[in-house]
Amino acid sequence: MTxxxxxxxxxxxxLVVYKIKKDYEDNYHEVLAKARGHIQKLPGLIxxxxxxxxxxxxxxxxxxxWNSIEEAxxxxxxxxxxxxxxxxxxxxxxxxxxDHFESFDLENTTKLDLIKADKDYYKAGREPVIVNVKPxxxxxxxxxxAPEDVRFLEAxxxxxxxxxxxxxxxxxxxxxxxxxKMEAQWWAEGPLTFEQTPREEWHWNIVIPMPEYVEAExxxxxxxxxxxxxxxxxxxxxxxxxxxxxxxIQVLHVGSYExxxxxxxxxxxxxxxxxxxxxGHHHEIYxxxxxxxxxxxxxxxxxxxxx
Numbered sequence: 001m002t003x004x005x006x007x008x009x010x011x012x013x014x015l016v017v018y019k020i021k022k023d024y025e026d027n028y029h030e031v032l033a034k035a036r037g038h039i040q041k042l043p044g045l046i047x048x049x050x051x052x053x054x055x056x057x058x059x060x061x062x063x064x065x066w067n068s069i070e071e072a073x074x075x076x077x078x079x080x081x082x083x084x085x086x087x088x089x090x091x092x093x094x095x096x097x098x099d100h101f102e103s104f105d106l107e108n109t110t111k112l113d114l115i116k117a118d119k120d121y122y123k124a125g126r127e128p129v130i131v132n133v134k135p136x137x138x139x140x141x142x143x144x145x146a147p148e149d150v151r152f153l154e155a156x157x158x159x160x161x162x163x164x165x166x167x168x169x170x171x172x173x174x175x176x177x178x179x180x181k182m183e184a185q186w187w188a189e190g191p192l193t194f195e196q197t198p199r200e201e202w203h204w205n206i207v208i209p210m211p212e213y214v215e216a217e218x219x220x221x222x223x224x225x226x227x228x229x230x231x232x233x234x235x236x237x238x239x240x241x242x243x244x245x246x247x248x249i250q251v252l253h254v255g256s257y258e259x260x261x262x263x264x265x266x267x268x269x270x271x272x273x274x275x276x277x278x279x280g281h282h283h284e285i286y287x288x289x290x291x292x293x294x295x296x297x298x299x300x301x302x303x304x305x306x307x
Contacts, residue, residue: 011046011065011066011067011068011102011103012065012066012068012069012072012100012101012102013063013064013065013066013100013101013102014062014063014064014065014066014072014076014098014099014100014101015061015062015063015097015098015099015100015101016061016062016064016095016097016098017059017060017061017095017096017097017098018059018060018061018092018093018094018095018096019056019058019060019092019093019094019096020058020060020091020092020093021058021091021092021093022058024091025057025058028060028091031087031088031091032050032088034084034087034088035084035085035087035088036048036050038082038084038085039075039085042071042075042078042079043067043071043074043075044066044067044068044070044071044072044074044075045064045065045067045071045075046065046066046067047063047064047065048062048063048064048065049062049063049064050062050063051063058093059096068164068168069100069102070160070161070164070165072100073100073160077157095292098292099292110174110176111176111177111178112175112176112177112178112211113177113178114177114178114180114209114211115178115180115181118134120132120133120134121133121134121209122181122285122287122301123250124250124251124252124301125251125252126251126252126254127251127266127270128249128250128251128266128267128270129249129250129251130247130248130249130274130276130306131247131248131249131250131303132246132247132248133244133245133246133247133303133305135242135243135244135245135246136209136210136212136242136243137209137210137212137214137216137240137241137242137243138207138208138209138210138240138241138242138243139159139162139163139166139207139210139219139238139239139240140159140205140206140207140238140239140240140241140243141155141158141159141205141206141234141237141238141239142203142204142205142206142237143155143203143204143237144200144201144202144203144204145200145202145204146199146200146202147199147202147204147257148199149200152204152206154232154234155206155234155237156182156206157232157234158226158230158232158234158235158238159182159206159208160179160182160208161226161229161230161232161235162219162222162223162226162235162238163179163208163210164179165222165223165225165226166210166214166218166219166222167179169218169221169222170211170213170214170218175211175213177211179208180208180209180210181208181286181287182206182207182208182285182286183206183207183208183209183283183284183285183286184204184206184207184283184284184286185204185205185207185280185281185282185283185284186202186203186204186281186282186283186284187202187203187281187282188201188203189203194282205281210240216240219240220240223235223236223238245280245283245303246305247305247306247307248280248283248303248304248305248306249267249270249271249276249303249304249306250301250302250303250304251263251266251267251301251302252287252299252300252301252302253299253300253301253302254296254297254298254299254300255295255296255297255298256296256298257284257298257300260300260302263302264302267302267304271304271306276306276307277306277307278304278306279304279305279306279307280304280305281305282302282304283302283303283304283305284300284301284302284303285300285301285303286300287299287300287301288300
């Protein structure tokens, strides 16, 4: 039987700063009151406060306390789809800021952050560079579909469910870490190039690197806990495997995922100049969250193993 490990403190605060449409300024309190009645029924909500700007009457801030980051993210997805909240969502003109925060212990600042601990892994500018990528064990889930397909989107939800469960298991052991950025490998199989292959036939492997101290037994425990909690079939497809890309070319792409062509041309031209051959899949590291970032400001590290 798998032992259930409970983290010491998993609560997070969700901070949302937003602007409402001018048409709703006079009756927003009514719209909010109705919406709050439904939102407060969502699993994991502990406390919900709303503040209004002292200087701008259409600017508000919601501060919501959730049992866990997982439940906070689940709630955000549900809010967007709930018919009961249609009028509430319609009142929004702009989301100015949104993020999740956890308690910061001044006496214990040893939380591992791979972005800070392994700077070479995330080192990329607008021009290609050669890096030697350190091997890690990764959470992985793979499939075949277009990136906008529900299959891909639910795979993201599944791997994050496991990642945060692993995090909280280790947090209870005083080995807390920041869940790293999501990454994905992309490729096509068949006679056509990736660009020529229909999107629904794209192969993908979503990966999230784990700290060196994370063990397979803990990941398996996290998978079982997530399955029991979420009842999401794709969680059982999450695996824990090593990936060692070694010598690679990588570059920072800024902008839409659909407009990576010029950035890829830089990589391939650089590889030819250095006498290198592509030796692996197209690999993307998503530095910014597309839900919170304007398309033109999206930052993605693109990596190709070479030999």
